[in-house]
Amino acid sequence: MLEWVREGDTVHVTKLDRLARNTRHLLEVSEYLQGKGVALNILNIGINTATPTGKLMLTMIGAIATFEREMMLERQAEGIALAKLKGKYKGRKPTARSKTKEVIELVENGTSKAGISHLLKLGITSIYRIIRVNRPDLLENKHCND
Template identity: 45%
Template sequence: MRIGYARTSTLEQVAGFEAQERELKAAGVEKLYKEQVSSVGDRPELERMLQDLRKGDLLVVTKLDRLARSVHHLGEILRRLDDVGAGLNILGMGIDSTTAGGRLMLNVLGSVAQFEREMMLERQREGIAKAKAEGKYKGRKPKGEPLLDRILAMKAEGLGDTAIGKALGMDRTTVFRVRKAAEAQIE
């Protein structure tokens, strides 16, 4: 069975949503899962669709970015498809993972994306090292230290680290770390 998945990030993207539906139906999709949510949020329809897939099904999407939020996420989806014996067809790229060429292209794209990421991280590390050598890199500004007096006063009032963090708009672990460091200096 050819199963489609369509997604837009916002409710305002009506035209893009309708275009995806038309393209998927033209590609012979028999069942269509659709949702209008950000790729970084929960996607219940994507999850439901992945659970409903059966051996021999073909998942059809118009573009890769409508399905996966990252190369890692794509890898997770492909593993789930492999586990049930289903394939993936990306219309905009002409890729069909049920063919040897399609599988090769997905692997090449994944490798290129991973290479890009590693090169970017390497350049970032080099830039940080250069900035440190020139005395320009100070790291990020401390979040809890400027509020140390308030943290200690709130702790003295009997509040816990979680409550202090909520009141000051910071994580409980930041409150704990700053408080413990200050207490160690006092001892």
């Protein structure tokens, strides 16, 4: 979308989080649009960067949103640490690594990665990772066809 905008255009987004991941990214996108002469209109909070006030508000809201996210992640990490101390948090059970031997055997026998995925209920990315880490030679081998 950013490549297609032209001077005088206005980009409308429904929510700020649909435009940028964090304050830095928001400022980069905002500066890019400003450099091309494009205004940004964020509908749910009524900010339009065509005005100096709109630019200020966008920067402030972006910083606050990043702060809130960082605080939430900090509280989450504290909660997990406390739960681990109490023995109540074990984390997710590893699934793909526990099936490494089966994945390698199936690939060696010519089973497609899609077939392995269906058979072992693993994602394709996990299958490729197992092969790449344990038997990279199979990635270029005809046994590893899809």
